[in-house]
Amino acid sequence: VMKQYYEYLSKIYGDKGMLGLFYLASTKLPNLKNYFNAPILYIYGEKATGKTEFVNFIFKEEYTRMTFKQTSLPTFRNLLKGNAHLLHIDDVDTEPGIEWTETFKSVYDPIQSGKRLIISGQVNLTKEVALFSRTIFIDLSRVFPFTEEQEWMFKAMSFIRDKAYFWTYKYKEDEGRAIRCLLKADRIIENRCANAEHRFKESYKNLLTAYFYFEDLFPVKEDKAVEIVVSNLERQQMMLSGAKKKYGQEAE
Secondary structure, eight states: OHHHHHHHHHHHTHHOOOOOOOOEETTSSSSSTTSOOOEEEEEEOOSSSHHHHHHHHTTTSSSSSEEETTOOOOHHHHHSSOOOSSEEEEEEEEEEEEHHHOOOOOOTTTTTTOOOEEEEEEEOOOGSHHHHTTEEEOOTTTTOSSSSHHHHHHHHHHHHHSSOOHHHHHOOHHHHHHHHHHHHHHHHHHOOTTTTTHHHHHHHHHHHHHHHGGGGSSSSSSHHHHHHHHHHHHHHHHHHHHHHHHHHOOOO
């Protein structure tokens, strides 16, 4: 059921759906003594592009959701101290400001936060270069509208998603395997994206490592998975380079 669910998701959302699933898988990797940072997943899109539903399809109910307008900064900081591992802050449609930005950035450090953060909204995070460099950026603006076949799959996914549950997937945590997958991902990213921002390379190595570790679950072969990861890294690197020129900031 899980494989069928992921296949439908791939056909509806294409490469963006797979990238979201690689991110989900990365949250289940063995810790490797905090080797990996915790990239922030940023789901961007105009109104009615299905950002919230995209998160629901990928992560389902195993996250704590809040909206930016209705959540105070102290409340959010308290959630970062709580037990919830995965946090989703929705409707970030205005520039967050320095205090929010610094708090978001702190989640990237796994030793400091131990959390994973999903942001969804319409705000242009490239203006916050130091925050944007800590994100995996998925743009849903060009996904919709659905075809009739995709609409049918959307309904089918809504029906079966509670039975296709990654969090209850039984697997053996194997650090040796995780290290081999990491070395393979490291070699590919360094060869293909040598000049990219260091944080981008580390974040996307995380995703590619997760793909290799859980490869049997995904409806894409290795060459396609590599292309999805590399092309999104390159696209985000171009956005970052443009932001640095426009705003004169560095990815501190």
